Amino acid sequence: MTARPELPKTYDPAEVEPRLYATWLAARVFHEDPDPARPPFIISMPPPNITGNAHLGHGSTYTTMDVLTRYHRMLGENADWIPGQDHAAIATEAVLVRELAKEGRTRDELGRAKFIELAWQWREQYGGAINESFKRLGFGPDWERERFTMDPGLSAAVIKVFVDLYDDGLIYRGTRLVNWDPVAQSTLSDAEVEDEERDTFLWHIRYLAEDGGEGLVIATTRPETYLADVAVAVHPDDARYAHLIGKNVVLPIVGRAIPVIADDAVDPEFGTGAVKVTPAHDQTDYEIGQRHELPMPTVIDFDGRVTAPLWRYDERPERRAPIDAQAAKMAAYAGLDRFHARKRIVDDLRALGALVDEKPYRTKLPLSSRSHAVIEPLLSLQWWVKTKPLAEPALTAYRDGRVRFVPERFGRTYAAMLENIRDWNISRQVWWGHQLPVWYTPNDDVVVADSEDEAKRIARERYGTDDLRRDSDTLDTWFSSGLWPFSILGWPEKTPELLHWYPNQVMITGREIIFLWVARMMMLGLRFAGGIPFETVFIAPLVFDVHGRKMSKSLGNAIDPMTDLVPKYGADGTRFGILRQMRLESQELRFDERYCDEAKRFATKLWNALRYTCSLPEDLPGANVLPPREKLTVADKWIITELRACVEAVTRAYDGFQFGVAADTLLQFGWYTFCDWYVEATKAPGQQETRAAVLSFVLNAFVRAMHPIAPFVTEEIWQTLPHDGATIVTASWPDVAEIPSFPDDAAVFGAVIEKVDQLRNARSEWGIAPKDWMRVEIPASLEPERDVVEAIATLARAQIAPYDGGDGSVRDRILAVRGVADNAKLRERYARDIARLESEVARSQKKLANESFVAKASADVVAAERAKLDDYSRELERARGALAALAS
RNA sequence: GGGCGCGUAGCUCAGUGGGAGAGCAUCCGCUUCACACGCGGGGGGUCGUUGGUUCAAUCCCAACCGUGCCCACCA
Numbered sequence: 001m002t003a004r005p006e007l008p009k010t011y012d013p014a015e016v017e018p019r020l021y022a023t024w025l026a027a028r029v030f031h032e033d034p035d036p037a038r039p040p041f042i043i044s045m046p047p048p049n050i051t052g053n054a055h056l057g058h059g060s061t062y063t064t065m066d067v068l069t070r071y072h073r074m075l076g077e078n079a080d081w082i083p084g085q086d087h088a089a090i091a092t093e094a095v096l097v098r099e100l101a102k103e104g105r106t107r108d109e110l111g112r113a114k115f116i117e118l119a120w121q122w123r124e125q126y127g128g129a130i131n132e133s134f135k136r137l138g139f140g141p142d143w144e145r146e147r148f149t150m151d152p153g154l155s156a157a158v159i160k161v162f163v164d165l166y167d168d169g170l171i172y173r174g175t176r177l178v179n180w181d182p183v184a185q186s187t188l189s190d191a192e193v194e195d196e197e198r199d200t201f202l203w204h205i206r207y208l209a210e211d212g213g214e215g216l217v218i219a220t221t222r223p224e225t226y227l228a229d230v231a232v233a234v235h236p237d238d239a240r241y242a243h244l245i246g247k248n249v250v251l252p253i254v255g256r257a258i259p260v261i262a263d264d265a266v267d268p269e270f271g272t273g274a275v276k277v278t279p280a281h282d283q284t285d286y287e288i289g290q291r292h293e294l295p296m297p298t299v300i301d302f303d304g305r306v307t308a309p310l311w312r313y314d315e316r317p318e319r320r321a322p323i324d325a326q327a328a329k330m331a332a333y334a335g336l337d338r339f340h341a342r343k344r345i346v347d348d349l350r351a352l353g354a355l356v357d358e359k360p361y362r363t364k365l366p367l368s369s370r371s372h373a374v375i376e377p378l379l380s381l382q383w384w385v386k387t388k389p390l391a392e393p394a395l396t397a398y399r400d401g402r403v404r405f406v407p408e409r410f411g412r413t414y415a416a417m418l419e420n421i422r423d424w425n426i427s428r429q430v431w432w433g434h435q436l437p438v439w440y441t442p443n444d445d446v447v448v449a450d451s452e453d454e455a456k457r458i459a460r461e462r463y464g465t466d467d468l469r470r471d472s473d474t475l476d477t478w479f480s481s482g483l484w485p486f487s488i489l490g491w492p493e494k495t496p497e498l499l500h501w502y503p504n505q506v507m508i509t510g511r512e513i514i515f516l517w518v519a520r521m522m523m524l525g526l527r528f529a530g531g532i533p534f535e536t537v538f539i540a541p542l543v544f545d546v547h548g549r550k551m552s553k554s555l556g557n558a559i560d561p562m563t564d565l566v567p568k569y570g571a572d573g574t575r576f577g578i579l580r581q582m583r584l585e586s587q588e589l590r591f592d593e594r595y596c597d598e599a600k601r602f603a604t605k606l607w608n609a610l611r612y613t614c615s616l617p618e619d620l621p622g623a624n625v626l627p628p629r630e631k632l633t634v635a636d637k638w639i640i641t642e643l644r645a646c647v648e649a650v651t652r653a654y655d656g657f658q659f660g661v662a663a664d665t666l667l668q669f670g671w672y673t674f675c676d677w678y679v680e681a682t683k684a685p686g687q688q689e690t691r692a693a694v695l696s697f698v699l700n701a702f703v704r705a706m707h708p709i710a711p712f713v714t715e716e717i718w719q720t721l722p723h724d725g726a727t728i729v730t731a732s733w734p735d736v737a738e739i740p741s742f743p744d745d746a747a748v749f750g751a752v753i754e755k756v757d758q759l760r761n762a763r764s765e766w767g768i769a770p771k772d773w774m775r776v777e778i779p780a781s782l783e784p785e786r787d788v789v790e791a792i793a794t795l796a797r798a799q800i801a802p803y804d805g806g807d808g809s810v811r812d813r814i815l816a817v818r819g820v821a822d823n824a825k826l827r828e829r830y831a832r833d834i835a836r837l838e839s840e841v842a843r844s845q846k847k848l849a850n851e852s853f854v855a856k857a858s859a860d861v862v863a864a865e866r867a868k869l870d871d872y873s874r875e876l877e878r879a880r881g882a883l884a885a886l887a888s
Numbered sequence: 889g890g891g892c893g894c895g896u897a898g899c900u901c902a903g904u905g906g907g908a909g910a911g912c913a914u915c916c917g918c919u920u921c922a923c924a925c926g927c928g929g930g931g932g933g934u935c936g937u938u939g940g941u942u943c944a945a946u947c948c949c950a951a952c953c954g955u956g957c958c959c960a961c962c963a
C-alpha cells in the first residue's frame with residue numbers, strides 16, 4: 001500500500017523550488033568527475049561578466065544549456081556543465097571608476113596596486129550575485145567546478161598562450177590606427193565597436209588652390225580633423241579634378257598647403273568626389289596615407305581634445321615630436337573637446353566663406369560597446385595578434401565538418417568573418433585584467449617571459465641588464481575568454497578533465513559573439529589544446545519584446561526574469577514559457593509573458609492530475625510497472641501508445657535543439673491528451689482495475705521527459721509517485737523500449753474521441769445542460785466492446801440505450817453511435833452532417849476522377865484518397881439513413 | 889553594397905506537396921466529486937503580391953512589396 005499524502009490543492013512554486021534546489025545541492029547531484037566508462041557530455045558555460053545581472057537572454061540561452069545537461073545526464077552520460085565568470089576588464093573598471101567618482105576619488109590617485117585590490121574586493125562582494133539568480137532559475141551547473149578568468153590557473157594559461165604566440169612570431173608590437181575609447185581610456189578591438197545611426201551634417205568646405213585658383217570642395221562629417229589633413233584625394237578617372245592632381249590646395253584658416261592625390265578608394269559619386277585625407281584619424285585615410293607614404297600628424301589627443309601644434313606619434317609622450325606648421329593659427333582650438341572644436345571650426349569656416357554647404361546627413365557613428373562613447377580612431381603603439389595563420393585552421397575545421405553550427409547558416413557567417421579577418425589588437429590601457437608578460441630594458445628592448453625572474457634572466461643574457469619595467473597594459477578580455485573551453489579543464493596540465501572532456505560537445509551562445517568569442521575559441525583551441533574546442537555550436541535566438549524591439553531600460557520594455565517572471569510564474573513557468581517560444585530558424589524570440597502564465601497553469605494542471613491519481617482507492621504499484629496486457633483497456637492502450645510517441649518526439653526535439661517543439665509536445669500531451677482525455681476516461685467503471693497503475697506509469701515517464709525544462713514540478717510529482725532512486729535529476733530517461741505501442745487499439749480510441757466530440761457538439765446545440773445525461777443510442781453489435789461503450793458514456797456523459805443494427809469494424813460501429821433528440825433538432829443536425837459529407841465526397845470523387853492524379857500521384861496517396869472516399873461515403877449513407885428513418 | 893531571417897485567425901506563433909492549426913483574446917454554456925490557475929461548445933484566415941514548376945502549391949522556384957538583423961573603409 002502506497003502512502004497517500006494529503007496534497008495541497010494548488011501547486012506553489014515559491015515554496016517548492018528553493019526547497020528542492022537546496023536538496024539537490026546537498027546531494028551534490030550536479031557534480032561529476034570524469035568517467036571514461038561513460039560518454040562525455042560537457043558544456044562550458046559562457047562566463048557572465050562579474051558586473052552582470054541575470055536578464056532574459058540568460059533565461060533563453062542558459063536554460064537551453066541546463067536542459068541539455070540534465071537530458072544527457074538522464075541518458076546516462078558523464079554530463080557536466082562548468083560555470084564561471086569573466087573579469088570583464090573594461091566594464092568592471094568602468095563600474096569601479098564610477099564608484100570612486102562618487103567618493104570624489106580617481107583611479108590614478110589610488111594607484112594601480114590599491115585599485116586592483118579594490119577590484120578583487122568588489123568581485124568578492126558583488127561578483128557572485130548572478131549565481132544566486134541562476135540558482136533561483138533552477139540552473140544546475142557543477143558549482144564545485146566554478147572558474148574565474150583571473151583565477152591563478154586560468155591566468156597562468158593566459159600568460160603561457162601569450163608567451164608561446166610571441167615566441168612563434170604571432171604576437172607583435174606595432175603602431176597602427178586603433179579604436180580609441182576616450183571615456184574608458186583604452187583601445188578596443190574592431191569587434192567591440194558598434195555602429196549607431198545618428199543625424200549629423202555633411203559639411204562642404206572649399207580648399208583654394210595654392211596659386212589662388214578656386215581649388216576644390218571637399219565633403220566631410222568630421223570638419224574638426226581638417227587641421228591634420230595631409231592631402232585631398234580624388235578618383236584617378238574623375239575629369240573634374242584631373243587638372244588639380246599633383247598640385248597643392250590650401251587649408252582655410254591655418255593656410256597650410258597640401259597636395260591633391262589620386263586614389264581608387266574615392267567614390268566619385270559621393271559628396272563632391274573629393275576627400276580630405278587625415279591618416280591619423282580615419283581608417284580609410286590611414287590606408288590612403290600608407291599607400292602614398294603621407295605623413296600622419298595627430299591633432300586629437302587620447303582625451304578627445306584638439307591639440308596644437310600637431311604632433312608626430314610616439315609611444316613615450318616625452319618623445320612626441322611637435323610639428324610646428326602653422327601652430328599659431330590653430331591655437332584657438334587647442335584644448336577644445338573634439339565636438340566643441342567641430343562647432344567652432346564650422347562657425348569660423350562659415351565666417352570665412354569657406355563653408356560652401358551644410359547638408360543634413362544620417363551616418364553611422366562608431367560607438368564603444370563598453371562605454372558607449374564615440375570612438376576616436378587614433379595612432380597608437382599596441383600589441384597585436386597576427387590572425388591569418390590562426391584563422392586558416394579554424395576555417396578548415398569548419399569546412400571539413402569537424403565543427404557544425406545549428407542553425408547551419410551561422411556557419412557561413414563564421415566562415416565569412418574568418419575569411420576577412422584582420423589583426424587583433426589585444427592590449428588595453430586598463431588596470432583590471434591580465435597584465436602583459438612584457439618587460440622593457442632602459443633601451444626599450446622587449447623581453448617576453450612567463451615571470452619577472454625569467455624576464456630578468458633573459459634580459460641579463462641578451463641585453464646585459466636586469467633593470468626592467470613591465471608594460472602597464474592588460475590583455476583584451478576576450479583573450480582569456482578565448483581559452484575558456486580548455487583553461488577551465490586545467491590546461492596546460494593534462495588533467496583527467498581535459499583528457500575526457502575536451503572537446504566540449506556543445507557551445508551555446510548568441511550570434512552577436514560568433515566572431516568575438518566563438519572564432520577565437522576555435523583559433524586558440526586548435527593551436528593550443530590540440531583540436532577543436534567543441535563539436536557543435538548552437539546559436540540561440542536573441543530576445544526581443546513582443547513588438548520586436550530590443551529590450552532596453554531606456555525604452556522601458558526590459559523584462560527582468562528575477563523580479564518580473566520568477567515571482568509570478570516560478571522558475572519552471574519562466575523556463576517553460578521562454579523555451580516554448582524558441583524556434584530554430586528564427587533569429588529572434590519575441591517574448592510574450594502569456595506563455596509563462598500558460599506554463600504555470602500547466603504545472604498546476606499536472607499537479608492536480610497527480611492529486612487525482614493519489615486520491616484513487618486503488619493501490620499504486622511499484623515504479624514503472626504496467627498491468628498485464630490482457631487487462632489493459634482500449635483507453636489504457638491508447639494513452640501508453642501516445643506516451644511513447646510523445647517521448648520519441650521530445651527526444652528528437654532535444655537532440656535537434658528544437659526546444660520550442662519539445663515544450664509544445666509536452667504541453668500537448670500532458671494537458672490535452674493525458675488530462676483531458678485519459679484522466680477523464682479513467683472515471684468509467686471498467687477502468688478501475690488498471691487505471692492507478694497506468695496513471696502512475698504514464699505520469700512517471702512523462703515528468704522525466706519534462707524534467708530538463710521544468711525541473712522542480714517534475715521532481716515534486718516524481719517524488720510523490722512510486723519511484724526508483726533518490727531524485728529525478730539522476731533518474732533515467734524514459735526508455736521507449738519499455739513503453740509498448742498498440743496502434744490498432746489506439747486507432748479505436750481515436751474513433752471514440754471523434755464520436756465524443758460529435759456528441760458534445762450535439763449536446764451543446766441541442767441545449768442539453770452539462771449536468772443532465774445525454775441520451776445516446778449505440779448499435780447492439782457494439783455492446784460487447786464494454787470498455788468502448790463505457791468510455792463513450794463517461795466522456796460524453798451519456799445514458800446509453802441499444803438499437804438494433806451496426807456492422808463492420810469497431811470503428812464503423814463507434815461511428816454509428818447516435819445521439820437522441822427531438823426530431824426537428826435531429827433533422828437539422830443530420831442535414832448539416834449530410835451537407836458536409838457530401839462536399840467531402842464530391843471533393844474526393846473529383847480528385848479520383850482526375851486521370852492524371854490517379855496516373856501520376858504515388859500509389860499510397862491514391863489509396864489513402866480512396867479509403868477516405870470510402871469512409872465518407874459510408875458515413876454519408878448512415879446519416880442519410882438516419883434522416884430517412886426520422887422522416888418516416 | 890553583400891549576406892541572412894520573417895510575412896498563416898484580433899495578438900504571438902506552430903505546421904504540411906494531397907481535407908488550414910495552437911495558445912491568448914472574443915462569444916455561449918457550466919461551482920460535473922483532480923483542477924474556475926478549471927471544463928465543454930462556437931465564431932473568426934482567398935496562409936504578403938504576381939508569375940513559374942507540378943496531376944495537385946499555404947508549402948518548391950523566381951521576381952516584387954513589407955519588415956528585422958548581421959557584415960563592409962562610402963568621407
